[in-house]
Amino acid sequence: MMLIHNKHEHYRTEIDLADEKLFGQKAEEDAVVFLSHHDHYNVTPLISLSGLAEKLQIGRLLVKDEGARLGIGSFKGLGGYHAVMRKFLKEASVILGREVRIQDIADPEVRSVASKMAFCAASAGNHGRGVAAAVQMLGATVYIYLPEQTKSEYVEAITKYGALVRKFPGSYDQTLVAINADAKKNDWFLISDISFIENDEVTSWVMQGYLLILKEALEQSVQVPTHIFIQAGVGGLAGALAAQLRIRYGKNCPYIVIVEPVGAACIYDSIEAGELKKIRHGLPTAMSMLDCLQPSLAAWRILTRTGDSFMKINESENKEALALLGKPLGNDPVIKSSESGSAGLTGLVKAIHHEQMRSAIGLDLNSCVLVINTEQAN
Ligand SMILES: Cc1ncc(COP(=O)(O)O)c(C=O)c1O
Structure with missing residues (x-):
């Protein structure tokens, strides 16, 4: 059954x-x-x-x-965009010492903060595309890790948004291991659609989208x-x-x-x-x-x-x-x-x-x- x-x-x-x-x-x-x-x-x-x-x-x-x-x-862009923007606004508010709202993302001072930031995500294809599209709107840098066998259509769709793509042998789950390690090492903001710990703020933002x-x-x-x-x-x-x-x-x-x-x-x-x-x-x-x-x-x-x-x-x-x-x-x-x-x-x-x-x-x-x-x- x-x-x-x-x-x-x-x-x-x-x-x-x-x-x-x-x-x-x-x-x-x-x-x-x-x-x-x-x-x-x-x-x-x-x-x-x-x-x-x-x-x-x-x-x-x-x-x-x-x-x-x-x-x-x-549908994946809903979660990727929502989480990228929430994370960005939270960090930018700390850096600028004032509340930065979603309406403010075109403000030159806010864009200058974004230009120094890097985001990243592991993806089977669609989550990476949503995250890359959102990060491009901010003018920040984004790294997307994909399984080796990801179809070229997905890879092209992600690189179209200016993302830096790396492929890994094995499954999506193996890209998760690599992205977690590299995010920590390089201080990239990880936008993950899977949570491994309770109260994972970023994954909740993804799901809320x-x-x-x-x-x-x-x-x-x-x-x-x-x-x-x-x-x-x-x-x-x-x-x-x-x-x-x-x-x-x-x-x-x-x-x-x-x-x-x-x-x-x-x-x-x-x-x-x-x-x-x-x-x-x-x-x-x-x-x-x-x-x-x-x-x-x-x-x-x-x-x-x-x-x-x-x-x-x-x-x-x-x-x-x-x-x-x-x-x-x-x-x-x-x-x-x-x-x-x-x-x-x-x-x-x-x-x-x-x-x-x-x-x-x-x-x-x-x-x-x-x-x-x-x-x-x-
Ligand atoms: C087209 C499509 N359908 C369904 C899903 C499943 O979503 P979740 O991984 O949140 O269960 C995904 C995840 O990437 C997807 O791209």
Whole structure:
């Protein structure tokens, strides 16, 4: 079985008070203020696929299409930009001895501070692109570390923003080790989308950027979804959205399913083991942005409390679901997605095909399911 229910001892307990603050309404509103200063700030579409919903025999299927987010092809720019700006403003305020606000980043004195700073990030591709784009807006220096096998499209997209790119043999997790060491050695500001310690300010800022996705989707939707399927790498996206849903809806929270590739299901395996685990690399996956071997601590803390089910998907299931977006039914529009971008939908389609999973998750004609196309086709 490739689906497990959450049996963690913290399941359905209250989320931490600190997380309520980090991912509640005030945090959403603050993130909007920051993001509205982004050069390419936009609200992405929420698309209702009624043809596909009918085929899957559910009431409604909503796709939040993050492909065009901030002009960088994925949702990741939300977190990268938010964290870079927060970190910069905090440091610049100390250096200049006065409060520096997001409205002040074009001020020559502030730009002069930025020009002497260096930021860095490890990435499977998209996080690096978001961080590089944000740092370029400040006029600072940025180093991005990528796994050796990162596709050239991602590398080019990152270097386009003036980033200095280094590639490392092995997985994303190995680039994390290298960037942590080099950030300390060189006094670079590390913008990490995975946390290894409690109260990691920067990773929380990254996750807060993602709150815009659901904030917008809930404003765009005519009904509150009954289910959400969220794909996970280190779980930052899933953790932020799950906390947000729990804070908004409490006991009436939509049913949350976390979806991962079978070869890199670090959250699934951790839930199964009852503790956070670093897993070994399994089968290779085309869902390269989800190819992560350990969950972020912040995501783990939230998902043990809020994730209802955890699912592994394989390559052929993913291919089939991706094709559904490319060849729409009835009046449904085409949604251009990638293997990583369509993985949440793959989880839904898989559950529908398996009677046992379908009824365990409670999917039927009354269900309104939300999935996120996290990335445009590449
Ligand atoms: C396209 C895409 N989808 C999903 C994810 C998963 O996000 P997270 O690592 O926060 O779980 C990523 C992460 O980089 C991504 O790039």
